[in-house]
Each structure stands twice: as structure tokens, then as C-alpha cells.
Amino acid sequence: MEEEAGAGGLKATAERRFPAAGGRGAEGPSPCPARREEPAEGTGQTCQRTCSQDRDCSGRRQCLCDGACGLSCVTPGRTCPWPVQIDNAETRLAQASRGFGALMEVTCQSGFRMSKGQGAALSQCQGDRKWSLTAPCERDLIPASFCSPPPETDNGFHSGASYRTGGEVRYKCKRGYRLEGPETIRCQENQEWSGPAPTCRPVFCPPPGDIAEGYLVAVEKAQYRAGELVYYLCKRSHLLDGTNRVTCRGNGTWSPRPFCRASCVVPAQRSRVLYQGLKLWIQEIPQGQVQHGEIVTFYCRSQNQTCSYPAPSRCFDGLLPLPACYDEPTWLQYKLFPKRVVSEIRPC
Template sequence: MFYSNSWTKCLIYLIFITSGNSECPKPQVERNQNVVLTNDALLKNDFPEGSEVLFQCTNGYMKAQGSESITCTSGEWSTLELICKKKDCGVPKEMPHLTYEFDKEGTLFGASARAICDKGYQVQGSSYRQCYATGWSGRSRCEVVTCEEPIDIMNGMISEKPDKQFPEYGDVIQYSCDEGYTLIGNISIECEEDGEYSFLPECKDVNDIPLKPTTISASITTSTVPPTIQGTHHSIGEHDTNTATKSPLDRDKVR
């Protein structure tokens, strides 16, 4: 009887030790696995032999492959096979005159996109959008640029303009001058992409506008008449000719 009771106690002790050694520690995962324990697994403190716990993908990630569970066997956990990948927000909804410039993450969770409008349009809403677990943040749209209401000019008037209070990008306003005035500059102005107008024309009194100087080209006339030689000395040819034309009486005087 004594031996029987001792053996029973030893057996119970061995079972206790064995069962105690079969417990697994609280499961741990590496951060770069992008997985976490489910809420039920987090609330447990004891993980005896045969226990099973579940994992799930972290916020912004979704299951790509593998099992979400691991099992405690002989005091060790089985290998977690769950692989998670980033969620893809996809390309934001198309809007008129709007395109997006994406960063290196593209359209995956954590990525950012910059809203870009066509020339003459400006962003309304979010200039930058972020890809969250629930999708893209914010909203973006492009609206046409407008200019202030056009003004009249001194001694002139608006002769033609769009049928709207505030002209839009590309709209043209034309001017004309009152009688007796002339227009200096372009006859029209245009609403530009920055919401400003090109330079306004001016109307000036025609009498105040200086005339352009007239260029007169003078012609130089070259005379072909040789200059007159004055003096008392003659060349040899001239002396002989004069002597030959004198009368005989004059020739005798010369002798």
C-alpha cells in the first residue's frame, strides 16, 4: 500500500511536470511580417499543449497566402505561414482636366498622389491625396481660372466681351476708342492662366501723337567739266599753237 501511494504521487508529479513543459509562451511576431494576433488571442494568458491562435493582417494590408493559425506542440509554436501584402487603392476616379502624379509607392497603401490640373485650370479640394486602408483621402477637382470683371479705358470703351460677369481663361475682350482718339497697343486683351489680363491698350488724342520723322535722301551730282586753269605760264604745246596763229606782222615783231 505504501509503495502504491508513492507510485501514484510520482505519476501525478510527472504528469504535472510534463503538462507544464508542454505549455507554449505567448506568440510573438516580427514587425516586418505585417501581421498581428487577433483580439481573442491577445486576451489569453495560457497556451497549453494543442492550443491554437489566430493572426490577421495589420491595418492597410490584406492576406496574400498562407494560413492565419498556429498550433502549440511540445511547448513550441508551429511556423506562421500567413503572408500579407499592401492594399491597392487603385487609380483615383477620373475627373475633367485632372491628372495625378504618384510617388514611388504608386497606388499602394501609404502612397501619396499630387493633383495636377490642365493649363488654365486650378485645383479645388485636396492638392495631395493619401492611400489609406479605406481608400484615397480627400477629393480633388479642377475648375477653370477666372479673371476680374474687365474695366473700361479712358477715352475708350469695351466693344466686345463674353456674356459673363467674370471672363474665364482664354476669353478675349476687345476695345475701341472714342472719336478723335487712336488706340495704342493691342486692340484686345485675354484672360491668362494666372487669372490676370494682358496689358490694357490706351486711347490717345490724335493731335498728341508725334509724327514720325521723314527721311530725305539727297543725290550728289558730279560735274564732268574739267576745272579752269588760271595762271601766266603755258605749256610748250600751247606756246607753239599761239605763235602759229599770229599774223606775219606780229611774227616779225617777235623776231
């Protein structure tokens, strides 16, 4: 694990590590690694919108290779910050540009080495306008011993660049998978890792079940993969309270299910009410019912009996309570003296 000598060694390293950023030669686009968003996020990189060609991008963005993020919509004219300060290291631009795809050399100061024993590394200007991370320069311990690259795990990845004795790497699973086994392994003095890589098992949810006065719209299964969606609908005369879309979450449980709320019968017969901005007799409201969550404003008589004031009430799952101040007119009052009904007298 010795440092590659001179500019030629670093140039060769660059050609292996960083495909030409969006370069298009006569024989087609340069090779670009497949998009690996979780490992990119683990190193602090923010992936831009994925693409396969320039017309997938908006504005002046182009479809360019952006490291672990793969082909992404990038504004090539943007630059990364300069100068850059890195602990125990010297930095310099490998060329005059500091725009997207430009390279920066990171060289450890005397007495310091990187985790794999090398004294220098290359960093690239990414689409998120940040320099890609390099291993930190640590004090060079003698004798130095290192482990080989840590074991990989299907449907997961590891983070942590220190392969030196005592260094640890941490494993994480892709979305929809759960880690089984130790989250970290350590490089031991015998230059062997402390254990095998953990396993990433797929996460499943049990059937979500029906809801009262509603039904499930989904293919019936014994179990559902994390990320799968199911939908709910309500029976007639019921209103969905909440989202109709429920998701199997990464911990094996479903996101909150909605409720189906019943409509309310307006509990008055011989008065006008304020509903949806209109003053209506109860008979003028279709079927004399209002939907869950809607407000009906009744009219109450003042203490001196000379004027009326509004008293709102909200329908909740089949119940529309009458305000305590409301008095239902008698049949005779309604028929013989309709203009004296409380809803018809002057407002206070």
C-alpha cells in the first residue's frame, strides 16, 4: 500500500477512479458507474436528478457522469470552493479549472498518512458543488498494519475509510432492507476483520386489513415488501379522513390508515341555517345531510328575545351537535308566525 509516485501515478489513479465527467467521444459517452445513491449520501454527496441524455434535464443542465451518483443533471459551469483547507494536508488544483469534474490533489504532511497507507489522493468537483471526500490524514504509526478491504454485503454498503489496525467500518442497508448482525466490524492486530459482514434482509409488512365503512384496493398477499403501496376507498355516504395511500414502512409496519367518516343529518326541521355560505331551510339541503368536517351555523335568540346570533357546529363522523342555545320552533310557531322564527328575526 505505497503511495503512487509523482504526477503520473496520480493521473493513472484519476483515470481509474473518476470517469471523464460527461465526456462524449467519437465512439459514444464515456463509461459511467451505475447510480449508487445510498453510498453517495453516506459520504456527504447530494445526488442531482438522474438522467440518460441531455434532454432529460432542464435549463442549462447537462446529463453528465457524477461519480457514485452516476449520470445526473449537472450545470457544468458551476465551480467548487477554493482554496480548501484539510487537516494535516496540503491541497492544490491538478489543473487551472475548479469547475465540475476538476481534480484536486490532497497530499498528507510529513508524518501523516491516509488510512490505507497512501500519502496522497485525488478529489473531484461534484455536481453538488462539493469536493469528493478523501480519507483523512492521520499520524503515521510505526509499524503500520492494514486490513484488506472489508467484506461486502448484498443489498447494503459500508462507510468508514480507515482500514488501519483499530479502524472500524459501519454497514447500512438499502431502503427496504433490515440489518441483521453487528453494525460495525473492526480491523484487528492480525490484520483480519473482527467478523463477517452483516446480512441485509428484505423487510415485509403483514396484510394491512380493512377499515370500518371502507375497503382495501390492493392485490391480496400474505406479506408486502417495504415501499409497496395500498389504497383505501370509503363506502357511499362516507368521507375519507386522511390519505387514501398507505405505505409499508422500512420497520415492517404500515403508515397510518385513514378513517371513513359518516355524513351528518342536520338535527333541525323548522329553521334556517347557514351552510356553505348560504342561508337555507333544512329542506333545501340535499337529503338534509352534510359531510364530515363541514360546519353548519344555527341561530340562537338573545337573552332579551329581540335578536339572533350565530352558533356554529361541526359535523364529526355522523354527529352534528345542536348548540346548547338553540331552540327548535314548534309546528304552530313555524306555520302561523314564520317571520318570528329565530332564524328570521334581525341579527344582533
